[in-house]
Amino acid sequence: MIPELGNFALxxxxxxxxxxxxxxxxxxxxxxxxWMAMARPAAWGQFFFTALSFACLVNAFLTNDFSVHYVALxxxxxxxxxxxxxxxxxxxxxxxxxxxxxxxxxxVAVSRLSRKLPIEVVARVLSVMGMVAIGFMSFMLFTxxxxxxxxxxxxxxxxxxxxLQDFGLAIHPPMLYMGYVGLSVAFSFAIAxxxxxxxxxxxxxxxxxxxxVAWVFLTIGITLGSWWAYYELGxxxxxxxxxxxxxxxxxxxxxxALIHSLAVTEKRGAFKRWTVLLALLAFSLSLLGxxxxxxxxxxxxxxFAADPARGLFILxxxxxxxxxxxxxxxxxxxxxxxxGGFDLFSRETLLLGNNLLLIVITAFIxxxxxxxxxxxxxxxxxxxxxxxxxxxMFVIFTPFLALLMGIxxxxxxxxxxxxxxxxxxxxxxxxxxxxxxxxxxxxxxxxSLSAGLAVALSVxxxxxxxxxxxxxxxxxxxxxxxxxxxxxxxSGSYYGMLVAHFGIAVFIIGITFVTQFxxxxxxxxxxxxxxxxxxxxxxxxxxxxxxxxxxxxxxxSIRVYKDGDEVALLxxxxxxxxxxxxxxxxxxxxxxxTRDIYVSLxxxxxxxxxxxxxxxxxxVRWIWLGGILIAIGGLLAASDRRYRIKxxxxxxxxxxxxxxxxxxxxxS
Amino acid sequence: MARYLVPxxxxxxxxxxxxxxxSLDPKLVPSPLVGKPxxxxxxxxxxxxxxxxxxxxxxxxxxxxxxxxxxxxSCRAEHGALLELAKTGKVDIYGLNYKDERAAxxxxxxxxxxxxxxxxxxxxxxxxxxxGVYGAPETFVIDSQGIIRHKHVGPLTAEVINEQIxxxxxxxxxxx
Numbered sequence: 021m022i023p024e025l026g027n028f029a030l031x032x033x034x035x036x037x038x039x040x041x042x043x044x045x046x047x048x049x050x051x052x053x054x055w056m057a058m059a060r061p062a063a064w065g066q067f068f069f070t071a072l073s074f075a076c077l078v079n080a081f082l083t084n085d086f087s088v089h090y091v092a093l094x095x096x097x098x099x100x101x102x103x104x105x106x107x108x109x110x111x112x113x114x115x116x117x118x119x120x121x122x123x124x125x126x127x128v129a130v131s132r133l134s135r136k137l138p139i140e141v142v143a144r145v146l147s148v149m150g151m152v153a154i155g156f157m158s159f160m161l162f163t164x165x166x167x168x169x170x171x172x173x174x175x176x177x178x179x180x181x182x183x184l185q186d187f188g189l190a191i192h193p194p195m196l197y198m199g200y201v202g203l204s205v206a207f208s209f210a211i212a213x214x215x216x217x218x219x220x221x222x223x224x225x226x227x228x229x230x231x232x233v234a235w236v237f238l239t240i241g242i243t244l245g246s247w248w249a250y251y252e253l254g255x256x257x258x259x260x261x262x263x264x265x266x267x268x269x270x271x272x273x274x275x276x277a278l279i280h281s282l283a284v285t286e287k288r289g290a291f292k293r294w295t296v297l298l299a300l301l302a303f304s305l306s307l308l309g310x311x312x313x314x315x316x317x318x319x320x321x322x323x324f325a326a327d328p329a330r331g332l333f334i335l336x337x338x339x340x341x342x343x344x345x346x347x348x349x350x351x352x353x354x355x356x357x358x359x360g361g362f363d364l365f366s367r368e369t370l371l372l373g374n375n376l377l378l379i380v381i382t383a384f385i386x387x388x389x390x391x392x393x394x395x396x397x398x399x400x401x402x403x404x405x406x407x408x409x410x411x412x413m414f415v416i417f418t419p420f421l422a423l424l425m426g427i428x429x430x431x432x433x434x435x436x437x438x439x440x441x442x443x444x445x446x447x448x449x450x451x452x453x454x455x456x457x458x459x460x461x462x463x464x465x466x467x468s469l470s471a472g473l474a475v476a477l478s479v480x481x482x483x484x485x486x487x488x489x490x491x492x493x494x495x496x497x498x499x500x501x502x503x504x505x506x507x508x509x510x511s512g513s514y515y516g517m518l519v520a521h522f523g524i525a526v527f528i529i530g531i532t533f534v535t536q537f538x539x540x541x542x543x544x545x546x547x548x549x550x551x552x553x554x555x556x557x558x559x560x561x562x563x564x565x566x567x568x569x570x571x572x573x574x575x576x577s578i579r580v581y582k583d584g585d586e587v588a589l590l591x592x593x594x595x596x597x598x599x600x601x602x603x604x605x606x607x608x609x610x611x612x613x614t615r616d617i618y619v620s621l622x623x624x625x626x627x628x629x630x631x632x633x634x635x636x637x638x639x640v641r642w643i644w645l646g647g648i649l650i651a652i653g654g655l656l657a658a659s660d661r662r663y664r665i666k667x668x669x670x671x672x673x674x675x676x677x678x679x680x681x682x683x684x685x686x687x688s
Numbered sequence: 689m690a691r692y693l694v695p696x697x698x699x700x701x702x703x704x705x706x707x708x709x710x711s712l713d714p715k716l717v718p719s720p721l722v723g724k725p726x727x728x729x730x731x732x733x734x735x736x737x738x739x740x741x742x743x744x745x746x747x748x749x750x751x752x753x754x755x756x757x758x759x760x761x762s763c764r765a766e767h768g769a770l771l772e773l774a775k776t777g778k779v780d781i782y783g784l785n786y787k788d789e790r791a792a793x794x795x796x797x798x799x800x801x802x803x804x805x806x807x808x809x810x811x812x813x814x815x816x817x818x819x820g821v822y823g824a825p826e827t828f829v830i831d832s833q834g835i836i837r838h839k840h841v842g843p844l845t846a847e848v849i850n851e852q853i854x855x856x857x858x859x860x861x862x863x864x
Contacts, residue, residue: 253764260761297695304699311706331710339703346696353692390705397708406787407759542795603768622799633799 026076027167033069034157040150044143056143063131067124074121089170095177098570106190107180113166122201144212155337163330179599188248196241200306202234207303210296214352224286229663235275236654243647261410266389267309274302277378293353304342367431374424422477426484452480474532478525512660520653527646533639540635554636557581571597576621592621727818734807741808747834750860752781757788758796760824766843774803779857783807786816831860
């Protein structure tokens with residue numbers, strides 16, 4: 021009964037999204053206040069019924085209702101409660117329902133937090149979000165209904181893929197979807213602005229916090245996914261350039277470009293058409309990712325049930341949403357004034373450079389991801405684009421990005437005297453070159469050269485951000501000046517930027533050091549045997565069998581010593597899950613600020629001997645630490661007080677002027 | 689004016705490819721090689737750079753050729769299934785280690801177990817092109833005359849082995 025209720029609630033939610041998509045939009049075009057006023061109640065209703073439907077599916081998993089086909093495939097009576105809940109989004113149908121729930125949640129959030137916005141803007145934004153919801157809900161109802169029943173009812177469910185029975189992966193998809201779907205807000209604001217023909221600073225200001233929050237979720241989601249791959253897959257990798265990883269990375273890059281471009285549009289009124297295009301692009305890439313993951317056009321480790329019928333549905337949906345919005349762009353964008361002018365050398369130009377680099381990287385990733393498909397379709401034969409290609413591409417472009425990231429915050433809006441800027445940057449340049457050479461010199465081989473470059477780039481980033489802070493605090497000296505500045509309006513975005521850029525510096529060190537200096541060794545060890553790796557002594561104490569809630573595991577014990585002192589007791593496991601009988605490895609990791617010690621258990625070799633894989637991974641934590649800092653930076657920026665000051669939103673023109681005055685005062 | 693149509697144009701080209709992609713299932717690429725003799729090659733052995741292995745070494749018995757690499761995540765996923773297949777002893781499994789590093793690949797086999805009779809080391813991917821490698825892993829079934837009889841794209845699973853590979857191998861072994 022309850023699954024039928026869930027199904028019915030989903031149908032009602034679809035009906036309400038139809039209402040949301042049609043009436044407020046039409047009302048805003050022929051100026052009917054009553055129709056526009058339908059937007060908010062419809063958004064709430066859509067959210068209510070989607071949440072009800074979601075709760076019904078959660079209930080089906082909790083009560084082991086195997087008459088529901090989806091539950092029978094992915095649920096199990098032995099699953100711990102937390103994984104019964106996360107099993108809801110463990111496969112195609114349920115993850116779509118989560119997607120729809122999050123979308124309707126964002127819609128409600130916009131409706132709730134947009135009280136100061138003109139009603140026709142609210143009506144259009146919510147209406148566009150309703151159109152997106154129609155696509156996802158009808159996709160679910162027509163091709164992938166999670167509430168389909170089956171008969172005969174099996175006694176036991178097929179269980180959640182053991183790879184997904186992990187806390188990191190239980191929260192990874194919701195975070196990622198919050199990001200993907202959150203980008204629909206920026207998209208909807210862009211469409212609303214194109215329809216209204218008003219692409220102004222006010223539009224940029226409204227979009228900015230939403231975009232930043234979505235981007236923060238995306239950052240957290242990607243970081244979590246990478247961390248999970250590292251500790252769960254058992255071979256210490258943290259990024260594989262898999263099509264699905266690329267599908268999450270491309271919207272992130274586009275959204276990164278977007279938040280920078282929105283800053284220019286808000287503060288200077290420039291780049292309007294470019295910004296609106298980026299807003300369309302960022303969400304389009306999220307949708308494209310959905311298509312790639314679920315249609316089966318590419319092979320990937322993240323295997324969702326692939327089905328050409330589903331693929332065709334999403335493709336048509338993509339054509340309507342992306343094609344329609346780009347057509348709208350082609351029609352309306354020419355009428356938009358290009359806005360504030362700027363010199364060839366100015367902060368605007370530098371930010372444009374950063375944007376172009378980000379988009380070039382995105383384009384290369386897209387090309388690499390689709391290359392096998394394009395080659396096949398053109399009859400040029402078949403190719404596979406692997407890890408080396410993507411890594412090379414990334415290593416070529418990232419240094420330029422970091423260079424610009426250092427200069428941008430110091431440059432002035434509108435016009436910058438190059439000689440003056442060079443004078444300011446001299447010290448940062450000296451510091452970073454010095455640090456880089458110092459590190460590269462002692463061991464002149466390939467690894468230390470790239471480590472030198474990484475350190476130089478990081479020092480460059482950190483020192484330029486400090487120079488920018490010093491410039492900002494020119495008239496507020498000392499600690500009290502800093503504290504007073506922290507409390508001032510507009511400080512959130514500024515300090516958010518500093519923290520996020522600092523995060524990039526940390527991230528660069530992390531990826532370079534772990535790639536260049538990690539040590540790994542495959543060994544056969546007998547109980548009691550010791551060996552040396554990277555200055556540590558590893559003593560193998562043997563393997564015992566330990567039971568888990570729904571698996572049994574071989575658990576090895578390895579004590580790690582440094583200079584005679586015990587550093588860690590590592591207990592890697594090799595689990596066999598009872599239902600799907602897949603062997604899974606759980607690495608034993610001793611995490612540290614400057615290094616991880618990582619041990620994974622291989623095969624039993626007889627006589628109590630086991631094959632073990634030992635890793636010493638310097639600075640690997642810095643990769644995720646960087647990700648966390650980037651996310652914190654985004655949160656700081658989104659929490660900027662000026663987005664919440666009441667009368668600002670209703671007086672866009674005045675605030676823009678004020679913001680401009682403020683910005684020029686800051687940068688001078 | 690026209691330049692505002694550029695994004696839409698790019699998108700439409702993309703859609704054309706994606707639409708084409710829907711009918712091209714990457715897992716079911718009907719390899720033009722099926723029914724033809726396997727492409728000739730001579731490569732160094734993975735375990736010993738001083739000796740070589742060539743297509744003639746594979747001929748004579750029904751065999752399975754598996755294309756893999758350490759950078760390929762799906763290869764790791766199918767490795768257990770390959771070990772199981774090797775354990776049955778019903779067919780020889782040869783490996784083509786594709787665009788890989790020798791040390792890493794040797795380590796992989798030590799760590800995860802070695803299902804292969806022998807491995808050819810194709811670091812440049814040149815031989816892989818002759819075999820029409822779409823993306824590792826791929827698995828070919830070759831009869832005793834050296835004719836390719838079947839190609840499987842994507843990771844092997846117990847089902848694929850039991851329902852497709854082993855029946856075909858049995859058929860080829862009884863009626864050469």
